[in-house]
Amino acid sequence: MEKIAVIGGGSWATALVKILSENKSQIHWWMRNENDVQHLVNYRHNPRYLSGVTMDLNYVKPTTDIADAVAVADWVILAVPAAFVQQALAPLHKNAFKDKVLISAIKGMIPNENILVSDYLERHYKVPNSHQLVVAGPCHAEEVALEKQSYLTIGSHDIATAEQFCELLRNRYVKANPLDDLDGIEYCAVIKNIIALACGIAHGLNYGDNFQAVLVSNAMLEIERFLHSILPMHRDLSGSAYLGDLLVTAYSQFSRNRTFGSMIGRGYSVKSAQVEMNMVAEGYYAVESIYELNNHLKVDMPITTAVYHILYERISPAVEFEILKDKLR
Structure with missing residues (x-):
């Protein structure tokens, strides 16, 4: 069973948790709000986004401790707005991502520094490009929730790693393909x-x-x-x-x-x-x-x-x- 940390509590994070957990990966889902985590534990859905999606808590482990979520995972998906990446990752040690694969599901740039998320991870957390992937569409979280046919592209400098992650995503309504153009x-x-x-x-x-x-x-x-x-x-x-x-x-x-x-x-x-x-x-x-x-x-x-x-x-x-x-x- 693959162990994946998902960082973020929004609609795209929720959609990715749905896809990956239904494919029997173990998801350690970090959400900032304690009330949202408790709601998820009690009622098995995100109260704020895509609330119609029911989560299997045998595979989804919600938490407000980002360090714990990252520590146990082999794959780490970042799905917070780009403007809040620095704040979300602040509690983590600079070596927290050592030997892990980082996947950016963020479609924005780091404000003030004006750099891509992949460049930020390399500069501040020493994550090499070979250990980074990026998720591209065309794909809306709302249609994933409705299980409408969707397509994802996984960008990387390492096609073999991208293909591994594609395998974790593919199901009856999601097709995923690798592409060697991360930046x-x-x-x-x-x-x-x-x-x-x-x-x-x-x-x-x-x-x-x-x-x-x-x-x-x-x-x-x-x-x-x-x-x-x-x-x-x-x-x-x-x-x-x-x-x-x-x-x-x-x-x-x-x-x-x-x-x-x-x-x-x-x-x-x-x-x-x-x-x-x-x-x-x-x-x-x-x-x-x-x-x-x-x-x-x-x-x-x-x-x-x-x-x-x-x-x-x-x-x-x-x-x-x-x-x-x-x-x-």
Whole structure:
């Protein structure tokens, strides 16, 4: 029986716990809130997210002690928002991940440092790239909960390790495949959340399907330019881990980034949208990191720039999109 620590109590963490525990892995599930842990023990479901999913406590061991959860595991999945990674991992010793495989299910960057989660783990916890994986979609937690057919891509520099983890995920409604582009998948996952914000803003401003299609197709070109600048290598961006993940995040009713963007487009302030959603939209933090990185790279990224201006410089969404629409082709 594989021993896996899952760090995080949100919807994506819950979906991964469901998949892995149903495949008979032993899950040590760290959740920050003691009341949530107790609720899970008593009623076998997460009270805050995907509450319709029932957990088998023979395989799921909830805890608020992150050190204990990590210590007994061979695999450690990080599924907290990127902005809270440092806080969540703070109780751990710098050698806590020695000889373990770290899997990032986080689609964001570490704020202030403006680095990927994989780079943060290597820099602060000495986890080599060969012991790191990243989970990419296209896949929404809500559809996993409903057991709708889903696809996952596991990015890694070590295909054999990625394939091992794929085996732990595969079931009748989840297909998983390895891909040797850990960093490219991470960056694409970060930027697609920014694009989803832009799509939401456009929807909130009452732009139609024609504009949305042009926005997304231009977004793929923007992602390609950025990846070529920061991580040049041959990659087929029409694959599921890139284009597929972008499409589901840009268009789905389950996309929290699209929802957040739509609220901004309809006139909500950033703070009021965050309070009403009660969920973290990774794109809000990601756009600042990518924008600041691009101050050095000088890549043409009009969509990212527009979203940054709206969220951080408080420029009117209507005004900013009037400028943006003339830059799209």
